[in-house]
Amino acid sequence: xxxxxxxxxxxxxxxxxxxxxxxxxxxxxxxxxxxxxxxxxxxxxxxxxxxxxxxxxxxxxxxxxxxxxxxxxxxxxxxxxxxxxxxxxxxxxxxxxxxxxxxxxxxxxxxxxxxxxxxxxxxxxxxxxxxxxxxxxxxxxxxxxxxxxxxxxxxxxxxxxxxxxxxxxxxxxxxxxxxxxxxxxxxxxxxxxxxxxxxxxxxxxxxxxxxxxxxxxxxxxxxxxxxxxxxxxxxxxxxxxxxxxxxxxxxxxxxxxxxxxxxxxxxxxxxxxxxxxxxxxxxxxxxxxxxxxxxxxxxxxxxxxxxxxxxxxxxxxxxxxxxxxxxxxxxxxxxxxxxxxxxxxxxxxxxxxxxxxxxxxxxxxxxxxxxxxxxxxxxxxxxxxxxxxxxxxxxxxxxxxxxxxxxxxxxxxxxxxxxxxxxxxxxxxxxxxxxxxxxxxxxxxxxxxxxxxxxxxxxxxxxxxxxxxxxxxxxxxxxxxxxxxxxxxxxxxxxxxxxxxxxxxxxxxxxxxxxxxxxxxxxxxxxxxxxxxxxxxxxxxxxxxxx
Amino acid sequence: xxxxxxxxxxxxxxxxxxxxxxxxxxxxxxxxxxxxxxxxxxxxxxxxxxxxxxxxxxxxxxxxxxxxxxxxxxxxxxxxxxxxxxxxxxxxxxxxxxxxxxxxxxxxxxxxxxxxxxxxxxxxxxxxxxxxxxxxxxxxxxxxxxxxxxxxxxxxxxxxxxxxxxxxxxxxxxxxxxxxxxxxxxxxxxxxxxxxxxxxxxxxxxxxxxxxxxxxxxxxxxxxxxxxxxxxxxxxxxxxxxxxxxxxxxxxxxxxxxxxxxxxxxxxxxxxxxxxxxxx
Numbered sequence: 043x044x045x046x047x048x049x050x051x052x053x054x055x056x057x058x059x060x061x062x063x064x065x066x067x068x069x070x071x072x073x074x075x076x077x078x079x080x081x082x083x084x085x086x087x088x089x090x091x092x093x094x095x096x097x098x099x100x101x102x103x104x105x106x107x108x109x110x111x112x113x114x115x116x117x118x119x120x121x122x123x124x125x126x127x128x129x130x131x132x133x134x135x136x137x138x139x140x141x142x143x144x145x146x147x148x149x150x151x152x153x154x155x156x157x158x159x160x161x162x163x164x165x166x167x168x169x170x171x172x173x174x175x176x177x178x179x180x181x182x183x184x185x186x187x188x189x190x191x192x193x194x195x196x197x198x199x200x201x202x203x204x205x206x207x208x209x210x211x212x213x214x215x216x217x218x219x220x221x222x223x224x225x226x227x228x229x230x231x232x233x234x235x236x237x238x239x240x241x242x243x244x245x246x247x248x249x250x251x252x253x254x255x256x257x258x259x260x261x262x263x264x265x266x267x268x269x270x271x272x273x274x275x276x277x278x279x280x281x282x283x284x285x286x287x288x289x290x291x292x293x294x295x296x297x298x299x300x301x302x303x304x305x306x307x308x309x310x311x312x313x314x315x316x317x318x319x320x321x322x323x324x325x326x327x328x329x330x331x332x333x334x335x336x337x338x339x340x341x342x343x344x345x346x347x348x349x350x351x352x353x354x355x356x357x358x359x360x361x362x363x364x365x366x367x368x369x370x371x372x373x374x375x376x377x378x379x380x381x382x383x384x385x386x387x388x389x390x391x392x393x394x395x396x397x398x399x400x401x402x403x404x405x406x407x408x409x410x411x412x413x414x415x416x417x418x419x420x421x422x423x424x425x426x427x428x429x430x431x432x433x434x435x436x437x438x439x440x441x442x443x444x445x446x447x448x449x450x451x452x453x454x455x456x457x458x459x460x461x462x463x464x465x466x467x468x469x470x471x472x473x474x475x476x477x478x479x480x481x482x483x484x485x486x487x488x489x490x491x492x493x494x495x496x497x498x499x500x501x502x503x504x505x506x507x508x509x510x511x512x513x514x515x516x517x518x519x520x521x522x523x524x525x526x527x528x529x530x531x532x533x534x535x536x537x538x539x540x541x542x543x544x545x546x547x548x549x550x551x552x553x554x555x556x557x558x559x560x561x562x563x564x565x566x567x568x569x570x571x572x573x574x575x576x577x578x579x580x581x582x583x584x585x586x587x588x589x
Numbered sequence: 590x591x592x593x594x595x596x597x598x599x600x601x602x603x604x605x606x607x608x609x610x611x612x613x614x615x616x617x618x619x620x621x622x623x624x625x626x627x628x629x630x631x632x633x634x635x636x637x638x639x640x641x642x643x644x645x646x647x648x649x650x651x652x653x654x655x656x657x658x659x660x661x662x663x664x665x666x667x668x669x670x671x672x673x674x675x676x677x678x679x680x681x682x683x684x685x686x687x688x689x690x691x692x693x694x695x696x697x698x699x700x701x702x703x704x705x706x707x708x709x710x711x712x713x714x715x716x717x718x719x720x721x722x723x724x725x726x727x728x729x730x731x732x733x734x735x736x737x738x739x740x741x742x743x744x745x746x747x748x749x750x751x752x753x754x755x756x757x758x759x760x761x762x763x764x765x766x767x768x769x770x771x772x773x774x775x776x777x778x779x780x781x782x783x784x785x786x787x788x789x790x791x792x793x794x795x796x797x798x799x800x801x802x803x804x805x806x807x808x809x810x811x812x813x814x815x816x817x818x819x820x821x822x823x824x825x826x827x828x829x830x831x832x833x834x835x836x837x838x839x840x841x842x843x844x845x846x847x848x849x850x851x852x853x854x855x856x857x858x859x860x861x862x863x864x865x866x867x868x869x
Binding site: 349350351353354355357358361362365366416417418419421422423424425426427428429579580581583584587 | 666695723762
């Protein structure tokens, strides 16, 4: 039995709904303030995101106001609202721990009844950057759409309704998923979901390009006609309908949003009660893995490698690519984006074979922050590295593990791109350039791993840097990429010269030159990084243990 | 304080009789001189001198925040001291890492393992990194998994292990290369009694072979029953070190002696909590 079952009139006065609202709102504000007080980096990040959001919101509101009277304002408004609502629904999956006042498991020991708790949680949810943004969107939309007193009346209801539906949507999704998100497998899934976005953005990007050619907004009207009836966009759709005089439709749309709000709150309440009265899912043991999994006995390809540190480290690195959600997400994103950019450009006929170098660049990035990928488990490496030689073998093994995936993949992407464009003549040159670039990325990645390590938080899909280390991460990656471009300069120069001097028939030369140069520069980078790694083990450990 | 260690052999009256008396020829397992570490404003370790004899079961005790973890991290080479000298088995930790790192095993507190490996894979990985031939690493791993009662979970990922299982697999990784000195930071924290007994058995057997165990804890009963040599830390300083009997002195138990040493006598709550247990 829990406190939820306790009779209302016990000696301890239960907190009533009306008094709960200010308590939870106050709690939220306090947590926000304390969170910001914790570190100046976090404060800066918060203020920056607040400013950016406010700017975005302002631009959006001005844009919407400017759209007033435009025939397609209605289409745009409902679609925008739908996109924002989808954002609200997906957000809690990516940031499960984003909002502490709303984590019901922390309130489980308090004598609270679900109904007043829901109201207070909803009120507390309205504080924040997201609700502010949504509010300006709704306000701007009503200004863009409302013509006539009736429409304004509908607008007055539609604005808070839209906001509430969005917030309730996020809360009910979050609460329903808390059980999943507190189990290890669920968190792994949430981390991986980040790459859905990363890859999705590429497709959206190309979709938008298509749209731009196909005649703009009018092609979206059929979609908008459906979305107009979907909450919370239907609340704003009602304002549009009212402006056009179809009050029946407006009433229907508004009613749909109200019903949706009721339904969401009901769902939320149900899963909240279940969550607070049933045992916590996080302690339920994960399923036994299949017994057939090979043990430490080296199987398959690894048995071909000589014994010793190289094979051991390579095997561990590759296992992490498959098993560690953060590493896996980074790899799948790199593999997908590395393929999508050159291939989709080639399909659209706008690309060049040289776009295939993108794959080498994306995959080479995985060499950066090698020790950050280990998290604080790096101590196990640190304890076994006692000389520059050990550090050299460690780094070289990590680079080799990377090459095991990257080399064939680069070849594949280059060949596919060349095939799609039918430009076989450029193939060897592009491949040589890719190899040089890859070598340069490995070299700068190894050096950056030693000099600029930073922690990778293990939870959340988008948090790749711990607050306070963002600068370090940017220096490492940006500086490294510039350095890699400079380092592969000789090969790039050769390629340019062969083109300019009209020696196209000699472009094949780039392949051996690029391969040899890439190997050399990669080796040199690892060689240079090794003594720095061996000297800085405690500093690296401290830097990667903050996640 | 260092001279207390010299008298340790003579006054050893407590505990494990099997521990061979340290001879003068054997260098101390750990020798620390003037060790300092400061994090920003806070001084975590304030100039400690410590000499831990070899072949003993040594407890490093102190309240939370006393600097135990910081000290152990610096002694094992995982944290760079601001000042001071550390020798393990006669070799300087920072100048001679090759000699030191092959001689020590470490189970740190608050640091992750490579948790996406299964227990068996983790041991295979650690053993090979430590330079053991693959077949030997796997043989030792099998035995350790058996003794530590982890054989049933050997193919499970470490990320799905319970606290006690993690401590045990961490201990197994630390023991795999048969180190001379074993450093364990809170090895019994969050461990159930059954696992604790298993860990204890393995450690007692290991010290009987003449190896040294240094472990930190704030559970005095545990230290009293396990250790024959104790160092007490509080607020970044060593308050006492010596055999269990020396440190305990006149006090009834190590707990009492410890509270005396760290200056935390029984506080009288007086009138301030008079409502507690009163009419409801």
